[in-house]
């Protein structure tokens with residue numbers, strides 16, 4: 001942990017297992033009865049815009065961290081990831097009902113844009129001082145709905161280094177009386193949208209064809225295998241769902257490690273994936289003029305380095321320090337690169353060796369533990385399961401009983 005410059009205290013926080021105290025937990029949610037632990041691992045080999053990163057990941061699934069580190073090494077051989085991200089602009093929605101003349105009301109709202117933005121900018125002086133705040137008003141006219149026509153007003157709001165839900169929701173609520181008087185209607189819901197499509201992050205990376213000359217394949221055959229795996233997801237939503245799930249294996253793990261809201265990220269990612277009307281993969285893979293494999297990803301990533309649990313959870317603080325990011329935009333870029341690399345890891349495993357071989361050893365350990373093994377029995381039972389190629393709890397229980405009988 002020398003590389004990340006962690007103090008002894010920060011190392012202790014990471015390794016304490018349940019460093020969130022029951023008191024802290026009790027202040028975070030309601031009806032607290034305990035603290036739930038998950039493994040925190042570090043993925044390596046990340047080179048992003050010329051800088052090395054260590055990636056803290058909280059995830060319960062075997063092979064995710066190892067797969068990510070492996071894929072990051074492949075992209076490193078092609079020069080690492082290039083990333084970018086938009087200004088951190090969120091959308092606050094106001095639903096306006098019972099509007100007498102929706103088309104005219106829309107024009108009145110747009111004409112009053114400056115007044116609305118000025119009003120919204122009085123509400124969070126911290127964000128405004130940091131260069132954020134209300135940016136724009138958009139008005140969408142829904143001609144029909146199950147309850148008739150409605151206007152939907154979007155407040156675009158730059159939330160700087162926060163995820164931004166509170167600032168945006170506060171602004172949407174405060175603006176509502178003004179919106180009602182301008183439209184002659186009644187404001188229903190006032191809440192941010194998790195389809196944060198003004199706040200996109202992108203990553204791109206090249207894998208040299210030679211790095212894919214694996215398992216007896218030529219470099220070009222290796223590239224072709226991955227392109228075929230991607231093509232499956234590009235045309236079939238059944239496969240695209242699993243393709244994107246693999247991407248989120250990596251992204252969610254970093255989102256959780258840094259104390260961010262993974263439901264918000266999941267909602268945004270999948271809605272963005274379906275924006276064309278068909279559910280599509282979040283990544284794209286192609287062959288460049290040199291014959292190398294090029295991958296890219298783009299998705300909304302509304303994550304913060306302040307606010308929510310990021311500053312409350314002690315391990316999230318250490319995770320952010322390990323990442324060494326300057327703010328929310330850089331964090332989103334790292335997550336985009338993680339998503340792309342996790343996808344590469346999954347496609348490589350699926351298109352070449354099949355997912356189970358690499359997975360087997362780790363999976364066998366979990367099965368051994370589920371069967372009741374502890375200490376060195378975990379490895380001994382897992383080794384037998386892998387040897388027998390039967391990774392099932394009933395078999396693990398039988399092996400465990402056998403080993404215990406031998407021991408006694």
Ligand code: NAD
Pocket residue numbers: 124126127130159160161162163164165166167168169192194261264304306307308309
């Ligand atoms: P927050 O309100 O805790 O912190 C953000 C505030 O911190 C800002 O409003 C600002 O006043 C201050 N701040 C200090 N330094 C800042 C900086 N550099 N950049 C920006 N702001 C700075 O947190 P939040 O991000 O508004 O809310 C996140 C929480 O909201 C999450 O826990 C999420 O789960 C929850 N939430 C989500 C949804 C949703 O996704 N639909 C809805 C409601 C609540």
